[in-house]
Amino acid sequence: MSIKIITISRQFGSGGRTIAKELAAKLGYDYYDREIIEEVAEKTGFSKDVIASKGEEAPGKSIFSYGFEAQATPGIMNGMTMNDYIWTVQRKVIKDIADSGKPCVIVGRSADYILKDYDKVLNVYICADLNFRKERIVKLYGETDKKPEKRLDEKDKKRAANHKHFTDLQWGYAPNYDICLNSSALGIDKCVQILEQIVKNG
Amino acid sequence: MSIKIITISRQFGSGGRTIAKELAAKLGYDYYDREIIEEVAEKTGFSKDVIASKGEEAPGKSIFSYGFEAQATPGIMNGMTMNDYIWTVQRKVIKDIADSGKPCVIVGRSADYILKDYDKVLNVYICADLNFRKERIVKLYGETDKKPEKRLDEKDKKRAANHKHFTDLQWGYAPNYDICLNSSALGIDKCVQILEQIVKNG
Numbered sequence: 001m002s003i004k005i006i007t008i009s010r011q012f013g014s015g016g017r018t019i020a021k022e023l024a025a026k027l028g029y030d031y032y033d034r035e036i037i038e039e040v041a042e043k044t045g046f047s048k049d050v051i052a053s054k055g056e057e058a059p060g061k062s063i064f065s066y067g068f069e070a071q072a073t074p075g076i077m078n079g080m081t082m083n084d085y086i087w088t089v090q091r092k093v094i095k096d097i098a099d100s101g102k103p104c105v106i107v108g109r110s111a112d113y114i115l116k117d118y119d120k121v122l123n124v125y126i127c128a129d130l131n132f133r134k135e136r137i138v139k140l141y142g143e144t145d146k147k148p149e150k151r152l153d154e155k156d157k158k159r160a161a162n163h164k165h166f167t168d169l170q171w172g173y174a175p176n177y178d179i180c181l182n183s184s185a186l187g188i189d190k191c192v193q194i195l196e197q198i199v200k201n202g
Numbered sequence: 203m204s205i206k207i208i209t210i211s212r213q214f215g216s217g218g219r220t221i222a223k224e225l226a227a228k229l230g231y232d233y234y235d236r237e238i239i240e241e242v243a244e245k246t247g248f249s250k251d252v253i254a255s256k257g258e259e260a261p262g263k264s265i266f267s268y269g270f271e272a273q274a275t276p277g278i279m280n281g282m283t284m285n286d287y288i289w290t291v292q293r294k295v296i297k298d299i300a301d302s303g304k305p306c307v308i309v310g311r312s313a314d315y316i317l318k319d320y321d322k323v324l325n326v327y328i329c330a331d332l333n334f335r336k337e338r339i340v341k342l343y344g345e346t347d348k349k350p351e352k353r354l355d356e357k358d359k360k361r362a363a364n365h366k367h368f369t370d371l372q373w374g375y376a377p378n379y380d381i382c383l384n385s386s387a388l389g390i391d392k393c394v395q396i397l398e399q400i401v402k403n404g
Contacts, residue, residue, distance in 0.1 A: 011377065122387075127377040172376045175213065175329040178387040180376035185324075186400065194396060198388070 003199045004103045004120040007111040009163075009171065012155035013133030013140075015183045015191075016126035020107045022192045027199055030104040032097055039093045044086060054086050056108050057158035087166055108159070112177065113167040122202075124195060125172060125180040132184035205401045206305045206322040209313040211365075211373065214357040215335030215342075217385045217393075218328035222309045224394045229401055232306040234299055241295045246288060256288050258310050259360035289368055310361075314379065315369040324404075326397060327374060327382040334386035 006023065010016020017033060024031035040055060041048045080088065094114045097104060098121075112123040128136075134148040144151065160171040169176050179198070181191045208225065212218020219235060226233035242257060243250045282290065296316045299306060300323075314325040330338075336350040346353065362373040371378050381400070383393045 125376050125382075170375075173372075174327050174374045174376045174379070174382035175331075175384070177376070177382070178384045180327075180379070180382035182377070182380045185380040190400070190403075194400070197399070198392070198396070201392075 002120055003122045003202050004101075005098055005115060005118065006105045006122045006124060006195065006199065007115065008105060008107050008124045008126060009110075009112060009177070010108065010126040011128060011133065011172070012152050012159070013137040014126045014128035015136065015188045017107055019126055019181075019183065019188055019191045019195070020105045022188075023195050023199075024105040026192065026196050027103070027105075030097075030102055031107075032094075032104055033107040036090065036093055036097075036106070036109060040086065040090050043089050043093070046082075046086065051086060051090075054083055055090050056110075057155065057162055083165075110163050110167055113163075113169060122179070122195075122198065123177045125174075125177040126191065127172065127180065127182050128184035129182070204322055205324045205404050206303075207300055207317060207320065208307045208324045208326060208397070208401065209317065210307060210309050210326045210328060211312075211314060211379070212310065212328040213330060213335065213374070214354050214361070215339040216328045216330035217338065217390045219309055221328055221383075221385065221390055221393045221397070222307045224390075225397050225401075226307040228394065228398050229305070229307075232299075232304055233309075234296075234306055235309040238292065238295055238299075238308070238311060242288065242292050245291050245295070248284075248288065253288060253292075256285055257292050258312075259357065259364055312365050312369055315365075315371060324381070324397075324400065325379045327376075327379040328393065329374065329382065329384050330386035331384070 006020075006029070008016050008020040008023075010020075020033065021031055023029075037048050037051045037055060040046075041051045044051070046054075090109055091114050094106060094109060094111050097106065098115050098118055112121075115121050130149070130152070133152055137151060138148055146154075163169065163171040172180075174180050179195070181194065183191050186194070208222075208231070210218050210222040210225075212221075222235065223233055225231075239250050239253045239257060242248075243253045246253070248256075292311055293316050296308060296311065296313050299308065300317050300320055314323075317323050332351070332354070335354055339353060340350055348356075365371065365373040374382075376382050381397070383396065385393050388396070
């Protein structure tokens with residue numbers, strides 16, 4: 001298949017975003033990650049932090065911290081909960097990106113599911129061993145009061161819960177993707193290379 | 203890493219065995235699939251059919267069809283159930299293969315878990331879409347009274363249950379493997395090529 005869109009789902013700390021970025025650069029494809037957050041924030045009026053969190057990590061335990069979860073704002077949100085509203089706008093933004101016809105790499109946000117009826121899409125999942133991820137998040141994002149294991153566990157659980165809620169699919173279950181790579185076993189560069197070869201020879 | 207052992211877990215009908223065989227041939231590695239069944243059958247005295255079924259697909263629903271599941275044969279089986287006894291012998295056979303030091307490809311039988319403390323092992327999972335697998339099993343193994351969907355579902359459930367029982371790990375969950383490939387999306391030849399490149403350049 002001639003691949004035009006690559007979706008990259010990734011465990012927190014696995015280097016999935018780095019792989020996505022390097023792959024996009026090597027292929028000369030557009031890269032979408034924070035760009036989606038910015039567009040959804042602009043379209044909805046919510047802050048980027050809220051979109052970053054709710055666009056991938058709700059509904060999960062943390063949703064209650066916002067305290068206005070079940071509240072439906074009449075009019076703009078059309079009777080939807082905030083989560084559903086953000087999902088709907090995010091879904092539209094991702095479809096618009098795909099419909100533009102420009103080759104691209106999209107990170108996270110259940111883009112694999114959102115684009116399931118599109119052709120020429122390669123759905124990738126990046127995971128890594130616990131120790132690799134622990135070291136990586138501390139190195140990249142610094143120490144916090146929470147232990148790295150807990151930070152990883154919370155973030156992955158939220159992403160999995162969000163994905164399950166909106167797609168009814170298990171996040172990280174291999175048959176839901178075209179290829180899953182363990183970056184700690186294979187190395188980040190090797191993951192980029194494998195994906196690049198698939199697209200170039202595809 | 204310089205890979206000496208490749209374990210291939212696979213959904214029924216995904217072409218995982220074909221991929222394993224072609225990969226072994228291309229790399230000049232030994233190939234173990236039915237060979238394990240034969241050795242376990244010889245060591246335990248059970249028939250090859252019983253080993254083929256129980257070595258990967260029990261405990262599951264079908265175990266009751268044997269009717270002597272919980273029976274422990276004193277002496278040889280050392281108080282173990284038949285399932286546990288076969289698992290133990292199969293585990294020993296797989297470890298002996300690994301300990302021989304000869305590069306090899308091993309299909310199924312939770313070899314990924316059994317060899318988890320060994321170095322230079324690449325753990326692969328092969329899956330494929332339902333339609334691809336349905337067509338493939340009918341082509342390879344013929345029609346039966348059961349619908350292809352049911353045959354796939356039963357076999358996968360038994361393999362997953364067996365894996366879970368002995369390893370406490372979810373079969374097919376990407377973080378439990380180094381690489382997972384969807385053979386219907388990528389093509390069987392491409393899967394062989396990706397794995398060959400990983401081993402050769404590794």
